[in-house]
Amino acid sequence: MFALLPSWGLSNAAATLVGQNLGAGQPERAEASVWRACWLQRRSFLGVVGTSVRRRSRTPSSPWFTQRSGGRADRDAGLRIISAGFPFYAAGYVLTQAFNGAGDTVTPTLINIGCLWLGEIPLAYVLGRPAGFGPTGVFWAMAIAFSTMSLVSAMVFRRGRWKSKRV
DSSP: OGGGHHHHHHHHHHHHHHHHHHHTTOHHHHHHHHHHHHHHIIIIIHHHHHHHHHHHTTSTTGGGTOOSTTHHHHHHHHHHHHHHTHHHHHHHHHHHHHHHHTTOOHHHHHHHIIIIIIIIHHHHHHHHTTTOOTHHHHHHHHHHHHHHHHHHHHHHHHHOGGGGOOO
């Protein structure tokens, strides 16, 4: 999560650009700024951080977090799986904040409830326990849920209904 914190700043900037451009009567410019922010977020920040985390997932830092013998393997798997989804998460953060910037807070709330609460939590349980994948299944559930949230956000964003929302 620490690696994701700076990406929220760019997402908030995208929300501001949406609000300003919609207020100026330029919805096309608002949309263009969101797609540009998605591109920047994926290519520059979270793309680089994700690659770096995947490469460094085998460094001996797990003693900081756990002393149990399986801790290193769980940590390595978690870092590799979750960081592989960073480019998807990057777009998802920008897109959900864009809805907020347009004054539409219901859409990102419903997307988050559907994908994260109703999707990720049950999937994490099923993959972790009944399917027998343990912690690796939970990591996959996280990556799948956040990637799904990003894809759903992109589909809803493309519809363009957010352009007519008024605060």
